[in-house]
Amino acid sequence: MSMQADHSNRSWYKRNEIALTPWLFLIPGILMFLFYVILPVFQSFYISTLDWDGLGQGTSVGLENYRELWHDPAFYISLRNNLIWLALYLLAIPAGLFIALFLNQTVTGIRLYKSLFFFPFVISQVVVGLVFTWFYDPTFGLLNTFIGWFGFGPINVLGDPTYVTYGIIAAGLWPQTAYCMILYLTGLNAVDPEQIEAARLDGAKGWRMLWYVIIPQLKPATFIAFVVTVIGALRSFDLISIMTNGGPFGESRVLSFYMFEVALSEYGFRMGYGAAIAVVLFLIMLCFITYFLYSMYKEERGH
Amino acid sequence: MSGVTLNKAIKKYGDVQVIHGIDLEIDHGEFCVFVGPSGCGKSTLLRMIAGLEDTTDGQIHIGDRDVTTMDPSQRGVAMVFQTYALYPHMTVKQNMGFGLKMNGHPKSVIEEKVAEASRILKLDEYLSRKPAALSGGQRQRVSIGRAIVRGPEVFLFDEPLSNLDAELRVEMRVEIARLHREIGATMIYVTHDQVEAMTLADKIVVLRAGVIEQVGAPMELYRDPDNKFVAGFIGSPAMNFISGQVQKTNVKIGATGDTLKHKLPSPYHGRVVTIGLRPEFITIDPTGDTFSVEISESLGGVSYVHLRADNGEKLIAEQRGDIRSNEGDRVGISFDRDTVMYFDTDSEKRIRI
């Protein structure tokens, strides 16, 4: 029949096809990724031990950069702001859930509403930053116009060190909330209607239904929202760069912005020092990466 | 007194009417099973009783209370779902106690009732497990436990066993029967499994397209169906239907040419009717020559013999014991004249004689 084959003279590739194929498919991706992502992480560790202006040869200074970091007030401001970012950015999760619940109805045109609510996530943070800069503008900004109606006086959100970080985070929460909202909307779609009916028979209503039955079922969505929000908080750069450029007097810096400033801005070009900041940032993120990979590992094993 | 009474109950989804004015009385303590083909409205009807669907028109009473517009949680009903609908993030104990907790019962009462239900269902060992760590049968047991704990007047089951494998299904079926005897509450049960319906029910309600076709005890429906639909639906393998020519005092069977000494009402004289013959009442006569054996499927104790008459009509006969028919054999059949039923070919109504 048609399928007889003489396996004696099969090529070496043919015989090892199943073992070899995945690697052939992986090679381009792995190479690119190693070259541009994995190796640079390690390079950064190395560079953080150098005093190097980005030109020519750096000189090794051991842990000097870290020692300096230890005494650098700007570093602590950045670190503090990063923690504020982390904490407050997470508000996007309940906010997103709230909006998702609000929109999770079937009335005519709701799809359009959902899409429009999602807008902020799609536009560039550069534009979001600009928009909010004007929103906060102490002379004509909408915010101050608004609170002016109630007789409160202009708040210089982006120019005041006490408010600036919160102001930027609020701007960041806008798109991030939209993101969490869409995650929850899809999560809500996957909620088992029978469980809700069971809960209705059990007499759960309103907030208690939400708290005891809905939210536990949204756990996967919450997990993802948590991960993307943490990553977003730690990567925050665009908004700060656009809205305040780190100011006033460096009070709105976060680590990622500070390292950019140190390493690549007009006054900087201290690559080693920048890399040291990056390493600290990386170590913070590593906690979350480990947590995430661990959860994924458990899940993979579970299958 | 907590029977359930439906009075011209109607359900519309938008303009589509799916339940067409159902009148039904279910007595206190009765085990009532809804059967019918897929999409006939069994679940909808059950959910209307539970209050999970609004009733468009008509009334629903539980005991003497008109519950038509009441909240599900106030109707005194508990429901067991096909997919169990357990809360995956709660332990078995929490699942069972959730309803009481939501209704503000004190902890000690909850503990006690959960303990009792888990004793009845032999779930004590699993109380602190999450549903994911239970087998299908155990999960279904928990979901029944959740219903019991709330001490409802009426239990509602929507195909509770259809997600279980054959063996477990049998086991759970027996369990539910035992439960009914033990608790004595009114139970309404939706299924499309013949065996469940026949074995569990005090009363079977056969639905078709939102209308009740017949209500009655299982054997009543089996022996005395009102129409071809019910006759074909109850009993497995299904009743065979062949055509017969009505003559003055007898009916001539198309497939065999034999005549049956039955006097049908005169309007049928000269017309063609449908003859119903249950496979279990047919005996194969190896000496005959009216049918050829298409396939004979032997299951050990019983075989199903697929027969084809020369006029193309098909029959299935159940054969017991060691006599075997082989494919291609020519055989005849015999049956007791009294086991035959007649149906109007157009209206499918039973022609009683």
Add this chain to the structure above:
Amino acid sequence: MSGVTLNKAIKKYGDVQVIHGIDLEIDHGEFCVFVGPSGCGKSTLLRMIAGLEDTTDGQIHIGDRDVTTMDPSQRGVAMVFQTYALYPHMTVKQNMGFGLKMNGHPKSVIEEKVAEASRILKLDEYLSRKPAALSGGQRQRVSIGRAIVRGPEVFLFDEPLSNLDAELRVEMRVEIARLHREIGATMIYVTHDQVEAMTLADKIVVLRAGVIEQVGAPMELYRDPDNKFVAGFIGSPAMNFISGQVQKTNVKIGATGDTLKHKLPSPYHGRVVTIGLRPEFITIDPTGDTFSVEISESLGGVSYVHLRADNGEKLIAEQRGDIRSNEGDRVGISFDRDTVMYFDTDSEKRIRI
């Protein structure tokens, strides 16, 4: 000649051995069914024959070729999956012809073979549809067609019907039987459905935990099982097992106190053995008083009566006809002495007499 021979076939996943040295011969043209409880290794064994799993040790021959280390495509086998595994982006025709096309067969040959297969399976109308536009049964037919087109020596089926609903399952079962008759190729078929196994098989292989318990024709296994496992597995409802006390020339049934005139081999004298009694061979004696009726499940033509002896042992008896036992009745049983089987209570081996 394309029978399949397994010679001490062993499969390990890491350190876990799931197939423990299987020896099996399947003749050319035979229809062989693997049955056994879930997880016993049916699928694994089938996939080893297909070449989708490596064989850890032992040999597999198809015809006279040792295929143990061959690629799936070179073994001359075709496989039909439970989930059909149709390529959703191709039409029925493309699905069926895909393998030939990829292996460089000319278009005309492909057309011809597809046409033939679709004729056999009555798929001509659907050739240009995509799988999504087919019903479950049609999809399974296409997946069988895909197998036919390649003209394999051996067809492998892994629970091909378990995704279909009851009615379709019966229909497709008959279809597969017809196909086997028509093509005459060797077929190996995995199922956990009693009825499929009994009706389709020339030879049933009963597996338990990676070991063959018994091989034989369906009725052979039904009538003459080698051990308690096979006896309980084949036949529905399952065989009843009760205990008996062996005496010199007879066996005393614990449940009833009756004795059976059977002389068991002398080593058993004075020991307790397991007595096997099929429900279909038990007749209920309404005048007796050895059992109480626990539940009587009536399905119309047949009822299953659950009996409990005073010593706590349980039996199920099949009851036909109109005689009905009611719950709580006291009854006795009778059966033909020859239908009884004995099993060693420890080893569960059959004790032949």
Add this chain to the structure above:
Amino acid sequence: MFPTPIEKSSRTWQLTYQSLLPVALVLWLLPLIAVALFSIKPAGDFSAGNYWNLPSQFAGFENYGRVFLESDMPRYLLNSVFITIPTVIGAVALSAMTGFALGIYRFKLNLAVFFLFVAGNFVPFQILMVPVRDLTLQMGLYNTKTGLVLFHIAFQTGFCTLFMRNFIRALPFELIEAARVEGIAEWRIFWYVVLPLMKPAIAALAVLIFTFIWNDYFWAVVLTQGVESQPVTAGITSFNAQYRAAYHLMSAGSIVAAIPPVAMFFLMQKHFIAGLTLGAVK
């Protein structure tokens, strides 16, 4: 509140809800609406202190005309296109392959390689800044679109691989086995069986990556400068520096920069949301 569907609640509450929706939307999008409004105001409105009233006259054509005719915005937009499209193609192609390899084959390092991609994807990318910039300089690709595209492809491969692999995992494995039994070479299985099935994933991913890359600002600043290679996100800052305090023009510029991803979102909404959920929640 959630599970009570609105159609089951009282008529008044339904009406309240229906009227609440547009109000909430306007509040939610207020900053954006304001910018859109700014962009059609004449310059005079701003010097007259008329920031929040309706435009005294419609100056949309003039403002947008200046954005397109008198600035480098068109070039920046074009750059964005030439950066985004190749990145999307590259990242999707690479990750289709890696996803296939990791989703279909069981080999020892499978999970390790997969986690490498996932972990890399979550790295705060600032840590890559110094070395990647240096690397790009050394390759002579600094301030070229190619340099930016190559990096984006590499970095996005992490996320895309996670996405594709999970998608492929969810495909019925029997399809692959069926093909293997039929004697189809592995690369052909990829090409003829898996790739066609991945169409929805590819579409979703393409849309997602498009917005990610289009909106990238950080790497645009790190790896490019000047109008010959910078994308519109970075370009908008130069544009704004040029027209600082000319709010009508800055607004028009921002709107122009924001429109492509927004349009993409609207056109491909289904895929976009599928992408987010598939990629994230799998």
Add this chain to the structure above:
Amino acid sequence: DGLSGDLKIFLDTSNPAPRETFETMIAEFQGMHPDLKIETTIIDREAYKTQIRNFLTANAPDVATWYAGNRMLPYVQPGLFEDVSDLWEGELGENLASTKAAMTIDGKQWGVPYSYYQWGVYYRADIYNELGLTEPKTFEEMKSNCQAVLDSGRKCYTIGTKFLWTAAGWFDYLNMRTNGYEFHMDLTAGRVAWTDDRVKQTFANWRELIDMGAFIDNHTAYSWQEAIPFMAKGEAAAYLMGNFAVDAIKDAGVTDDQLDFYQFPMIVEGVPMAEEAPTDTLHIPSNAKNKANAKAFLQYVASADVQTEINAKLGQLPVNNKSSVNADDKFVSQGFEMLNGAYALAQFFDRDAPAEMAKVGMEGFQEFMVRPDNLDAILTRLDAAAKRIYK
């Protein structure tokens, strides 16, 4: 003698007026050399400061704008700027002599200047007239003027410190007027500690203004351009700025009659009056590919006629002493006069101090303007930074 080949020019003249000036000038140069392929890139002024390091190493143009003084150092030291001493030989060198020192490092010249401009206080003459004020000559007058302005419900000075450097203008002037040019140069060169009492005196003077409420509120939120409307709307009376601001102020609606200029007043008697006069320059990167063309361009820009022309349009001062100053422009002529009489010229804080110090310093100034009470902490921080940076 047309040049041929390529010429790639990077400019930071991103504001509308200078942008146009340069485009015209380059077009004229192109007219002279029709075979030359000129490619001009104009980069946002703030962004340019970040990018210059990148493109000097990676993607060098043939000509790039920059600033004189210490600001050249980071690029001269690693050899990123081409030595153009040969251009300075002969007549051109003599003509540009006034800025030669500012262009010289290690005895070599690294670029040519094309423009410089004065700093001073631009004020609303109409408001001053309305309040009966005159241009102040001393710090006391300045403060009393300011008080009068404040009493009229206006702010004395507008300023936008979002990008920091505007605050440095105030510091430079206050420090030069308080402690003198030499002290200021020592401070920016790291020879004096920031915690020195003399520095504190400068800040004390500044604080007097701050405490009066002389500056507009919320200045941290604005760029220098965004601060102009306060002056235009009459909410603030004056602006300490470089002359390049005149165009922008007029664009905002202030007429020539309404706008006037005065020199930053004396603070301590006897301290000679030095002025800020930043010089804008053109350089040839060492990695340039068309150096000959670049030199020709530099020579062209440095020439007397061209400087006359472009500075007339820029509203700034030509460096070439053979050029003529646009006498029609009262600000230019006043400035020219002022600078000619100046004791010395400073480049500007961020050009006199090393880049890193400039950054830390200017942040300190901004913080001081918002939180004057933090002065000690700020100065301690600056001192610590200086110790590291100047080592």
